[in-house]
Amino acid sequence: MSRRDRPPTGPHKPRSPRVRKLRALLAKAFRQHTSPPRLALAVAIGVFIGCTPLFGLHSVIAIGIAALFGLNTVAAFAGTQISIPPLAPLLAFASIQLGGLILGTSGDLTFDAIRRTELTKVFARFSTAWLVGSVGVGLTLAIIAYLLTYLIAKRRHGRDEE
Template identity: 30%
Template sequence: MGMEKREPSKNGISKSPGARWKRWLRLLYLRILRLRGKPEEVAWGMAIGVAIGLTPTIPLHLVLGVFLAFLLGKSKLAAAVGSQVANPIFLPFIYLLDYRVGQGITGVSRSSLGSADFSVSSVLNMGWEIYYPLLVGGIVVGSLSVIPTYFLTKKIVLLYRERRRRRLEKVDFSSKTT
């Protein structure tokens, strides 16, 4: 009963979650490729956005990424696209990685989080005990993502533009058909 095939919607787009995510990732990829600007600026913007997207600053990912790209003179649109790496599907995995890395750096142990005292001050303190390693780990993981994201994005943008240039060279714009 729960194994039926899903019918495509009226516009022909599949309604299955896997197909929607695949489509979303493809659109994100195409957005990156079609951004204007020097490949280096697009790549740095993307790297900035991804780095910010890997930190636990969730309501501010987009704003922080665009602001930092603006300050550094890099592609603000690429930073906005890159910050979308943090989405509801990937966030639990990103935050777990951030927390584990931060836990290793800060030395905050899980045993200190298991207190039975639920007073306001204890709960607020527990929040900091969770957020601090999460933030430290997010900064480290985000920083480590900058270089690979930069080079990967730059390579993809350059390849796309070269292929596009070759395709356009093959088209004869001088012949007029009426």
């Protein structure tokens, strides 16, 4: 049967029972603990954790914190995705620069210096600045994420009640 001969499938008509079950499970997960402030807080926690240099642990830490406080774990996980590969180097650079300003060691890190230095040496040299700066970068982005998520969730929540 060619593609043209198949009945149309769309977002409202899943192809198999497994897909329907998966969608139902995801929908339920997204609805858990979803008042707009709690949903926004879960995303903000994920974003904050995602800005730290704790690669490989972001999801585990954010989900653990969300579960501990009864927040939406899926939203917290989604927030950690701020550190996806295209953004991670930019977050690291911003964190190291901010950390350098706070610690008084600014100006040490340039893209040229990174290119010429072995990655492990870059990490060893700038880890303190990275950690300190990630708090500031993480807080800033977490506040923005909270506000955006809250506004979107509030609007959607209001629409669902009508």
